[in-house]
Amino acid sequence: MFISTAYAQAAGGADGAGALMQFAPLILIFVVFYFLLIRPQQKKQKEHKAMLEAIRRGDKIVTAGGLIGTVAKVVGDDELSVEIAEGVKVKVARGMVSTVLSKTEPAKNDAKEEEKEEETKKD
Structure with missing residues (x-):
C-alpha cells in the first residue's frame, strides 16, 4: 500500500x-x-638547482636557516665555506642555500682580463 515496488x-x-x-x-x-x-x-x-650549481666564491647568500653570508670557498660539490661575520666561517651544505643575494663575476673572466692587462702593460 504505502511501499512501492522496487525494480532493478x-x-x-x-x-x-x-x-x-x-x-x-x-x-x-x-x-x-x-x-x-x-x-x-x-x-x-x-x-x-641551476642557481645552486652556479654559486661561486664571493657570492652573497642566504641559507635555509636564515644566515646571510659571503661564500669564502667552494669546498666541494656539496659543501661551501661561508663567512657570516668577520673572521667567522661556517661550512654549509650547498642544498641548504635558499637564495643568492648578489653574484660575482666568473673567475675565468677575471683571470683572462688580468692576463690581457699584463700583456698591455708589457707592450
Missing part, C-alpha cells in the same frame, strides 16, 4: 564512449593539476 535498473551496454565519459572529469582534474601545480613546481626546482 536495466543493464546498459558497456560501450567505450560511456566509460570515457565517466573518466572525463578525472582526466580534466589531472590536466588542471599538472598545469597549475606540478609544472610550475618542476620549473622552480630546475631554476633552484
